[in-house]
Amino acid sequence: MVNFMTETEYFTLYRLAEGVYAAIAKPGQGAWSNAGVVDLGDELLVFDSFSTPSAAKELRKQAEMICGKKVKYLINSHYHGDHVFGNQVFEDATIISTSSTYKWFKEQNTIHDVEKEIDETKQYLHNLRNQIEKTEDKIIKISLLNQYEEMSKVLEELPHLETVLPSVIFEKHLVIHGSKRTVELHCLGGGHSPSDTFLYLPADKIAFMGDIITEKIHLPINNPKEFLTILENVKQMDMDTVVPGHGEVGTLALGETLMSYLSFLIKKVEYAQQNNISLSDFISEFVTPIEYANWKGVNGITRNLTTVYNFYAGVFE
Numbered sequence: 001m002v003n004f005m006t007e008t009e010y011f012t013l014y015r016l017a018e019g020v021y022a023a024i025a026k027p028g029q030g031a032w033s034n035a036g037v038v039d040l041g042d043e044l045l046v047f048d049s050f051s052t053p054s055a056a057k058e059l060r061k062q063a064e065m066i067c068g069k070k071v072k073y074l075i076n077s078h079y080h081g082d083h084v085f086g087n088q089v090f091e092d093a094t095i096i097s098t099s100s101t102y103k104w105f106k107e108q109n110t111i112h113d114v115e116k117e118i119d120e121t122k123q124y125l126h127n128l129r130n131q132i133e134k135t136e137d138k139i140i141k142i143s144l145l146n147q148y149e150e151m152s153k154v155l156e157e158l159p160h161l162e163t164v165l166p167s168v169i170f171e172k173h174l175v176i177h178g179s180k181r182t183v184e185l186h187c188l189g190g191g192h193s194p195s196d197t198f199l200y201l202p203a204d205k206i207a208f209m210g211d212i213i214t215e216k217i218h219l220p221i222n223n224p225k226e227f228l229t230i231l232e233n234v235k236q237m238d239m240d241t242v243v244p245g246h247g248e249v250g251t252l253a254l255g256e257t258l259m260s261y262l263s264f265l266i267k268k269v270e271y272a273q274q275n276n277i278s279l280s281d282f283i284s285e286f287v288t289p290i291e292y293a294n295w296k297g298v299n300g301i302t303r304n305l306t307t308v309y310n311f312y313a314g315v316f317e
Contacts, residue, residue, distance in 0.1 A: 001016075002241070003015040006066075008062065009029060010031040010054070010055040010058050010059075011025050011026055011029075011031045011034075011035070011050075011059070013062055013066075014249060016206055017204045019067065019180065020036075020037070020201065020204055020206055021036065021037040021063070021066070022034065022035075022036055022243045023059055024249065025050070027146050027149070027150075028145075028146055028149030029055070029149075029153065030051060030054055030055045030153035030157075031050040031051065031052070031059075032051035032153075033048060033082045033211075033246055034048070034208075034245055034246065034247075035047055035049065035050055035059055036048070036208040036243055037063040038183060038201065039067045040178025040179070040180055040181060040183070041179030041181065042069065042178065042180075043070055043071070043072035043073070043178070044064065044069055044071045044072060044073075045075065045178075045199075046060070046071050046075070046093075047074075047077065047199045048075065048076065048083045048210065049083065049084055049086030049087050050083070050085070051082040051086065051150060051154055052086060052153050052154060052156075052157045053088055054157060056086025056089035056090070057086075057089050059086070059089075071090060071093050072094060073093060073094050073095075073096060073176065074093045074094070074096070075197065075199055076096070076097040076105065076166055077196065077197045077209075077210025077245065078097075078104075078192065078195060078197065078210055078211065079101045079109065079194075079195075080211070081109055082150070083211075084105060085109075085154065085157075085161060087162075087163075088161070088162040094168050095164065095165070095167050096168045096174070096185065097166035097170075097195075097197065098169065098187050098195045098197055099171060101166070101193075102165060102169055104193070105165060106165055110163045111161065111163060117158055118155065118159070121154065121158060122155065125148060125151055125152060128144055128147060128148045129148065131144050131298075132145060137300065139296060139300070140297075140298065140300050143297050143298045143300075144298050146296070172186070172188070173186055173187075182202070182203070183200065183201050184199070184200045185200075186198055186200055188229070188230045188233050189223070189226045190222050190223055190226055191221070191222060191223060191228075191231070192210075192211040192212060192220065192227065192245075193211070193222050196211065196212045196230065197210060198234070200237065202238070204241075205240040206240070206241045206242075207237070207239045207242050207243065208243045209234075209243060209255075210245045211244075211246070212227075212231070213234075213244045213255050213258060214245050215246060215247020215250065216294065216295045217246050217247070217295055218292075218297030218303065218304055219245075219297070220304070220307070221262075221308065224265065224266055224307070224308045224311055228262045231259045231262070234252070234255055235252060235256070242254055242255065261292065264289070265304060265308045266308060266312070269305070269308045269309045272309065273313065279313075282309060283302055283305055283306065286301075286305060288300070
């Protein structure tokens with residue numbers, strides 16, 4: 001059962017079970033993605049660290065205040081900044097990820113020149129503002145505005161943002177035994193990113209999914225075929241409560257919706273390629289079904305159509 005706990009500037013905290021909490025991000029405030037807190041017994045585990053140190057600091061404060069103990073573990077679900085830029089707040093904890101996430105994190109998120117990063121982010125925000133002014137699509141405009149607000153929060157914190165990498169690496173499966181409960185980390189491959197980890201609490205039947213499951217968002221796809229396989233495997237697990245990487249707490253029905261979405265994209269792409277329809281014609285002639293028309297995303301469904309088309313055409317970035 002989902003029970004409201006408290007509200008902060010960055011997120012709303014919900015109690016999912018005794019000692020299990022979901023931090024659901026408030027749009028445009030510096031958290032950007034959802035996070036989780038789990039009481040293991042003698043210490044705490046946190047799943048993902050938000051997109052800014054300020055939001056992460058509030059998460060740690062709330063977690064330790066409510067549970068009365070310290071954070072020992074931080075899990076990085078994948079390398080994207082909206083899930084890991086708060087890592088520095090947990091520098092004294094054991095930070096865990098897969099080796100692939102570690103590699104991508106180090107290569108993509110390390111800031112070598114702060115001033116250059118600030119200038120590039122300002123230019124990115126300027127371009128976003130131009131897109132917001134020009135677009136007539138209501139949903140895309142809302143998505144662009146949220147992107148602008150979230151990246152503005154990141155820009156504010158760039159001068160003191162530090163890259164803190166995971167210190168413990170696993171590959172496919174890791175079990176953490178606490179005095180109160182046992183939790184499991186699973187990586188079944190890369191669907192949204194090259195490596196996607198989720199946290200499973202078998203006794204509580206709760207899972208923190210990272211971006212393997214999201215709610216009504218055209219989130220980027222890394223590998224559509226593997227993504228679908230991951231979700232098919234997740235579907236077989238005993239889960240009553242699912243915390244998506246973005247969106248509200250739900251059930252495995254969220255995963256079923258995403259499976260239908262991926263299957264739909266793949267089916268449309270297969271038809272286009274079997275009939276020798278070019279990517280440009282495929283995109284220009286595509287009509288978004290009503291069930292996905294209100295899904296958010298700065299590029300709407302177009303980016304994922306392109307990704308899936310290129311994937312099955314053997315074109316990889």
